[in-house]
Amino acid sequence: MQTEESAPPTGRRERKKRETRAALMAAALRLALEKGPDNVTVEEISEAADVSVRTFFNYFPHKEHAILGRDPEELERALERLRDAPAGQSPLTTMRMLIAEALVDVEQDSTTASQRFALIVQSPTLLSQFVLLGAEDERVLSAAMAERMGEPREAIRPMLIVGAASTAVRIAFEKQKDAGGRSVRSLIDEAFLLLADGLDPDFDKNLVFRTDQEGQS
Amino acid sequence: MQTEESAPPTGRRERKKRETRAALMAAALRLALEKGPDNVTVEEISEAADVSVRTFFNYFPHKEHAILGRDPEELERALERLRDAPAGQSPLTTMRMLIAEALVDVEQDSTTASQRFALIVQSPTLLSQFVLLGAEDERVLSAAMAERMGEPREAIRPMLIVGAASTAVRIAFEKQKDAGGRSVRSLIDEAFLLLADGLDPDFDKNLVFRTDQEGQS
């Protein structure tokens, strides 16, 4: 009657599942690197991991998920960190902290992480899947951030902070290739400073655009 | 020997191609609205437009492109407006102008435009395709904006301005449903003010995150 999950249920079953999942992810990543992400078939991946094609789809909804190998715990950790952040900490500071800590996670197995990113920017389908997963995260984070800030769910600012921070990270990664030698971290730093201080001090706050062409003088 | 394109070749052929393309787009949109974007097959669309399935793929690379029905001239117009913007105008102001004018375009055939947007947020595949096309636009706009601002191509600020503006628009559209009655335009206004003035006046500029756990005091 103790079907509850109190002790870590490390049965043979759990272990095998983890192994299979890991094998599939590894095979997917390796093959994608070797042959280009769009030239890999699910059949090859399954073969390399020594399972049937059908089993592959029991583990991943799309081929891309296996290559991306997203860790669902990452979002959990981020949410937890957001909850545990100092009460007085300003929202953008919190976001930067979250990102910095997520980067640490990523950099720990830096080899596979940077390889994955190279693949992502290479393949449109991978990129779109990646963005899609990111958008989901953004929604969850925005909701949590709004609550933390004590703002209503429809408020613009929390969402904009999360969205802009995410944009900053994306740009930093994209720019890293061109911007010779600069670390992703320093690029992110620069972007966050811009976001915090304002992107444009000369922005014309009084300008109102009208759909009709009145007031042209 | 005058196989060149000097006069607008409005032969029967050109006309038919336009018609077919329009018919496919219309059928795709109509069916997507009726049955949900994920329950429409290419076969149905082609049937409704009275062409073969194979012909459909001669016009669109993916099913989604027919539904999205993107107008390639829109980006052209935006680029032109960016070039023609007053020399002294601040970058974020320019972006807001671009967006305001693009909104006018969209609102002119508002029926199909808003219908399309409702579809996009409904279907993950549509959304990802949409984002993918948007990312391409962002790159082009960023490059033009960087040039206009006289900054090198690797500079962060132009890209961040374009990216953040695009994020603001996206959020405005997403929030429109919850934010009872507020127009997209006013939501965009609010977002732009936040971006211009700075998302977070209390951002801690001196905080440096380290990968190791030193300086914990």
Place this chain on the structure above:
DNA sequence: TATTAATTTGCAGTGCGTGCAAGTTCGTCT
């Protein structure tokens, strides 16, 4: 009208992804 080029179409084929109905493995209870 005869020639040529563009377009459409059918057909065959690859690959993704899903439901279903076995078969197999594992945990559990007696």
Place this chain on the structure above:
DNA sequence: AGACGAACTTGCACGCACTGCAAATTAATA
């Protein structure tokens, strides 16, 4: 241990997206 039930794997059939190829149709040109 043996039996039972649940979880997992697998094969099979299927629908759908998309591509290359070659034949057929249609429009433009000489």
